[in-house]
Amino acid sequence: MTPASPTPACLEARALSCIRADRLIFEALDFTARAGEVWQVTGANGAGKTSLLRLLAGLGTPAAGTLHWCGEPLPEARDYYQAELLFLGHAPAVAGFLSAHENLMHACALSNQPLRMPLGAALTRVGLPSADDAPAQRLSAGQRQRLALARFALVPARLWIMDEPLTALDVAGRGLVEALLTEHAARGGVAIVSTHQGLQLPAGVLQQFDLSGLQA
Amino acid sequence: MSALAAARSVLGRDLRRARRRPGDLAQPLIFFAVVVFLFPIAIGPQSELLRSLLPAMLWVAALLALVITLPDVFAADYADGSLEQLILSPQPLALLVLAKIAAQWLTGALPLIGMSAALGAVLGLEATVWRAVLLGLLLGTPVLSLVGGLASALAVGLRGGPLLLALLTLPLYIPVLIFGTSAARNAGLGLAVEAEMFFLAGLSVLALTLTPFAIAAALRARMG
């Protein structure tokens, strides 16, 4: 059922509406993200960036509108959509009682793709010590964010959806995110990122999408 | 990685959490003991009456103590964002959920069964009744963990915590309670307990096949 291949990555949202707790967050939203593009979603607080990213990731059903991945409508294509998706939410999904290594192993077990590099190499890539047994709750917030990013270095996925990936990261951390995104775009992947801060990416890769214009 | 490896990882993670936070395990056991000890205080220390009511007391206390453990099934994962990763995983969600419930049964129900065995023996339960209570709990607690897991998934992240969970689960727990205590009573009268045990086993098998899918649906409904 997985298209082994080369249908170029393409995420499309048509006439998407989002209603949360009786509040209309946005409606009639059209959006297309193609291979090699990194979309930066901006908007004021409460504009619906998190809601949009969660809908695009398939968490929840939109009040109206449809999503398409590589041409296939989403509810039918859910299985292989989820195989090609990596999601970073507000909370970095790091279990405090497990070590960094154990956390990463669990994340890999949940994915069904062959890994791109050994776990230790991924930890080094994001700037964490690869042989540390300490429970993750002893890491700083920035280190936990880096641990969450290690998944992105490790697991192959054509669609990255990241909600505020730069939270708690220092300047070097921001450089890490930019490097990861650049490599991802070069491989033909799509990324949708919500962030207040600017991202420095190669020309032609970075696209902007402002939610403030669609306020209901 | 295969689906079974993913399920094993989920199970291992929850078991590791229980091992590294042993305090969490003790609370339901202490609650269980307190509830059981409230009854003699309320009823009075007449030993015959107490001994005949003991199986019922153990069952009720076990149900209530199990309900106490239910918020933890999904609450920690909800708080740190792991629940979304579980739902978004390409591995079958029903299988992952089954692994979580298995962990809850091992860390929540099994210690309670052990505690019932200990308290039953200490408080003078006769051997046949003691065996009937324990076997009933062993056969019935899988249903309780599964149905409890469903309620926990429906109520994840909501205020009202254990109270809402108690309201959702206890009506669904009643059949298990009826057959468990009926078996204990029959054992006390010297009658056979096969019928009740088969019924409990049947309920557990039914729950085992259907509930994981319901829990997966509940998680998807809530995390949207």
Next chain:
Amino acid sequence: MLQRFHKYAAPMHFHRLALALSPWLFGISALLFATGLFGGLVLAPADYQQGDSFRIIYLHVPSAWMSMFVYMVMASAGAAGLIWKVKMGDIIARAAAPLGASFTFLALATGSLWGKPMWGAWWVWDARLTSELILLFLYLGYLALQSAIEDRRAAARAGAVLAIVGVVNIPIIHYSVEWWSTLHQGATITKFDTPSIATSMLIPLLLMALAFKSFFAATLLVRARCEILAFEQHTAWVREYLRAGRPS
């Protein structure tokens, strides 16, 4: 022909249909209540054993039937909303739940009122009454879940899962409670069983059942209209309806 009914699955058309139908349904149910109560309270003969107090079955039995029926409606509508994404399914399930809980409570209250002159106690642990009580808790659990979840669409979906699980459990609970009750009483006839029922009693009972059903339908349509307006509050037709005070 089916197409004509299919369009009422859309909230907007259902709303208009509900607006048109409810006055008629209220009228029909009033008529049925009048004839049923007249038949039951006046025409039917007094029971030779229980005298006149048995007449409360004309309220008790239909409410008990309704409590089960409404749970089925709730679970089916919820399933339609959850599995086939029919919006009206979510709406009807949420609208029906408080009505079902009320019927269950009425069944329990009338059962209790019947029990007092008969067996001297306000409450007896009869199998049927106990099952009704558990059903009431199932309804209350559903309602508690609905009110605890803020987003009404998520609440409807979660409630649908709960209602479906409840429907599977109801036969199990019913059977278990019957087992439990015969254990303690021996194999006696359950107290609220009327072994054979004379036609003069049966007809008013059926009339009352129909009366309850049409009353439920009428109130369900009223509640459904409110739920529709809440669910669809951001659409153009609702904004127009609220502004103009009548459907466009």
